[in-house]
Amino acid sequence: MHDFHVRRGQLYCEQVPVDRIASAVGTPVYIYSHHTLLDHFHKLQRAFRSLKPRICFSVKANGNLAILKLLVQEGAGLDIVSGGELFRALQAGCPPEQIVFASVGKRPEEIREAIQRGIFCFNVESIPELLAINAEARRLGRTAPVALRINPNVDAHTHRYITTGTAESKFGISIEDAEAFILTRWRDVPAITLLGFHLHIGSQITKAAPFLTAIRRVGLLIRRVRQAGIGVEYLNLGGGLGIVYKDERPQTAEAFAKVVTPVIKQLKVRLILEPGRFIVGNAGILVTRVLYVKGTRSRAFAVVDAGMNDLIRPALYGAYHEVAPLKQNGHGGHRVYDVVGPICESADVLARERRLPELQAGDPLAIFGAGAYGFVMASNYNGRPRAAEVLVKGRRWFLIRRRETPKDLMRQDVIPAALIK
Numbered sequence: 001m002h003d004f005h006v007r008r009g010q011l012y013c014e015q016v017p018v019d020r021i022a023s024a025v026g027t028p029v030y031i032y033s034h035h036t037l038l039d040h041f042h043k044l045q046r047a048f049r050s051l052k053p054r055i056c057f058s059v060k061a062n063g064n065l066a067i068l069k070l071l072v073q074e075g076a077g078l079d080i081v082s083g084g085e086l087f088r089a090l091q092a093g094c095p096p097e098q099i100v101f102a103s104v105g106k107r108p109e110e111i112r113e114a115i116q117r118g119i120f121c122f123n124v125e126s127i128p129e130l131l132a133i134n135a136e137a138r139r140l141g142r143t144a145p146v147a148l149r150i151n152p153n154v155d156a157h158t159h160r161y162i163t164t165g166t167a168e169s170k171f172g173i174s175i176e177d178a179e180a181f182i183l184t185r186w187r188d189v190p191a192i193t194l195l196g197f198h199l200h201i202g203s204q205i206t207k208a209a210p211f212l213t214a215i216r217r218v219g220l221l222i223r224r225v226r227q228a229g230i231g232v233e234y235l236n237l238g239g240g241l242g243i244v245y246k247d248e249r250p251q252t253a254e255a256f257a258k259v260v261t262p263v264i265k266q267l268k269v270r271l272i273l274e275p276g277r278f279i280v281g282n283a284g285i286l287v288t289r290v291l292y293v294k295g296t297r298s299r300a301f302a303v304v305d306a307g308m309n310d311l312i313r314p315a316l317y318g319a320y321h322e323v324a325p326l327k328q329n330g331h332g333g334h335r336v337y338d339v340v341g342p343i344c345e346s347a348d349v350l351a352r353e354r355r356l357p358e359l360q361a362g363d364p365l366a367i368f369g370a371g372a373y374g375f376v377m378a379s380n381y382n383g384r385p386r387a388a389e390v391l392v393k394g395r396r397w398f399l400i401r402r403r404e405t406p407k408d409l410m411r412q413d414v415i416p417a418a419l420i421k
């Protein structure tokens, strides 16, 4: 599942003691395992080998250039949601024809850039957006390939903040609206080529059932559209595969593929997948150091040097991340701690009520499952430079993002001369 192991009382990432990296680079620091990352990608590739899908890694889960480059070298495409991510994907060396572009709010200049670069496909989230893409393509004298993102009204049974396939959510187009537009108004968009349909029903989904329900619903739509003489070549299933944070028992890639493959074959479509968390979630940890141990009458707090600005998932979703010391330090017994950051917000709790070996100032801790939606969601709140990132490969480790400095944080600030006395 991942390559972080305890050996002789010490946490290792592959062959490197994590503490060695923390001492060299400082804390907080994100540390990723090269092997875990590629292993997860290959697992998915293998599981679906009979369909030869396009696997477009979801850049929003982890956009580090070195990580993107590694996946692209292995044959991954990329799933992007903005002009910023388009730029990043191209910088990482991703061929434009391996890029898919979702997002409910694509700006005209982002659409233009993506058409000019020749991306594989826009995942279109509304009819007004489809008309806008058509207009931009016409102006450029080009055609734009699209998949319509269908909102199948399926509950993925995950956290409500990361459910995206129900009728109440802002994402996608209802089956009825998509069908009506394709069958009666398609001539309004002459600069659009319909490649197929897109689904993304949510994230951290542990069972195949909601995916299957969604595919079946879109399957009926595909049949009706084909009956009208319109071709449908692709079905993009989005991302959403769940991972283990605590005691979840998510489907494996093999089990997922076993359920999905026959249905896709029946539909005679080519498959696209957009995994994010599945590939990188358990490939990364956040390492932080205890600054102070303090107690109140009712609680013990380990105040650490990483905060909700570094890893917002616990504060935002009440997400659980496993926490463990890097070394079994033998200070003695165990105690129950709230592991809290230095930020001036009560929500700045990284882990609540955890039984840990007795902690002292200076002790380094690992926060697991931080590879996806960790660094990418970090901010500079409270004037805090964002953490460094390191990639471990076998016995070697590499800095893949320098720690920000206070100067970096002020780079874009302007003091207008007219305001200065």
Ligand code: LLP
Residues within 6 Å of the ligand: 058, 060, 061, 079, 102, 162, 200, 202, 203, 204, 238, 239, 240, 241, 274, 275, 276, 277, 278, 313, 317, 372, 373
């Ligand atoms: N495709 C689309 C269109 C998406 O919106 C997403 C994620 C993915 C693929 C990748 O999903 P994954 O395989 O990683 O589940 N920040 C939240 C997760 C938000 C997911 C947003 N969309 C978290 O930390 O749990």
